[in-house]
Amino acid sequence: MKPRVFVDDLSQLRLTFAKEFETQAMEVIARREKCIIALPGGSVASAFFPILATLAVDWTRIEVFWIDERAVPPDHPDSNVGLASRLLLVPARVPPARIHRMHGELPDLDQAARRATDELKTIAGDPPHVDLAIVGVGDDGHVASIFPSRPGASTDSSANTRGTKADQPVIAVYDAPKPPARRLTLTLSVLANAGLVIVAAFGASKAQAMRGALDQSDTATPVAELLRRAPSSLVLLDRAAGLS
Numbered sequence: 098m099k100p101r102v103f104v105d106d107l108s109q110l111r112l113t114f115a116k117e118f119e120t121q122a123m124e125v126i127a128r129r130e131k132c133i134i135a136l137p138g139g140s141v142a143s144a145f146f147p148i149l150a151t152l153a154v155d156w157t158r159i160e161v162f163w164i165d166e167r168a169v170p171p172d173h174p175d176s177n178v179g180l181a182s183r184l185l186l187v188p189a190r191v192p193p194a195r196i197h198r199m200h201g202e203l204p205d206l207d208q209a210a211r212r213a214t215d216e217l218k219t220i221a222g223d224p225p226h227v228d229l230a231i232v233g234v235g236d237d238g239h240v241a242s243i244f245p246s247r248p249g250a251s252t253d254s255s256a257n258t259r260g261t262k263a264d265q266p267v268i269a270v271y272d273a274p275k276p277p278a279r280r281l282t283l284t285l286s287v288l289a290n291a292g293l294v295i296v297a298a299f300g301a302s303k304a305q306a307m308r309g310a311l312d313q314s315d316t317a318t319p320v321a322e323l324l325r326r327a328p329s330s331l332v333l334l335d336r337a338a339g340l341s
């Protein structure tokens with residue numbers, strides 16, 4: 098299905114994001130008693146987590162995963178879980194039992210990917226079904242830590258890393274063009290299988306990738322493939338990223 102697209106000021110996008118999150122979380126919780134979400138790092142986390150922390154949602158019923166993590170300890174300034182802790186998990190008092198972080202600090206990243214895979218499958222099934230994935234976009238059209246022509250993009254069986262199985266939903270990345278090079282990420286298949294994917298991009302440097310993804314004139318980028326494959330998606334762009 099075609100994505101719903103909003104181009105607006107950041108303050109308005111925050112409100113749209115909050116309403117969509119609340120609606121999706123409450124609807125899923127009413128149906129299944131729990132809702133599984135996956136969080137990003139980067140500017141989307143900084144822009145949206147503070148309002149997320151103020152919502153009237155029941156965090157005891159929300160299982161929190163990440164779409165990706167950098168290979169650093171959780172107290173490192175680059176850590177995605179560290180950012181989420183400061184802006185969301187601590188302020189919203191998310192119960193520790195509901196927090197399922199990727200262990201980016203493990204020296205063996207493939208082991209960390211297998212550990213994250215096991216935890217995800219235990220809670221979200223096999224293949225994993227996440228109810229709500231929140232996704233930022235790089236200038237090159239990457240999403241999570243899935244970079245153009247790198248592992249985790251497209252059909253997962255074609256390209257994968259050392260000790261990870263072809264169908265593993267969380268994989269290790271060793272050569273990301275965006276530092277740090279070593280990362281963990283959900284694959285595109287897991288993201289595209291989410292109940293709702295919210296893609297957000299801010300700034301003129303993202304405009305070209307978003308345009309190519311929305312009109313499918315550039316199908317080679319992970320964001321284009323994600324929007325093509327996701328059954329339900331919402332795209333939030335500030336005016337600079339939405340310029341056509």
Ligand code: 6PG
Nearest residue numbers: 137138139140233234235240241
């Ligand atoms: C990460 C992210 C990554 C990010 C994009 C965009 O951990 O780095 O999850 O995919 O969303 O690189 O980042 P910005 O929004 O900060 O430009």
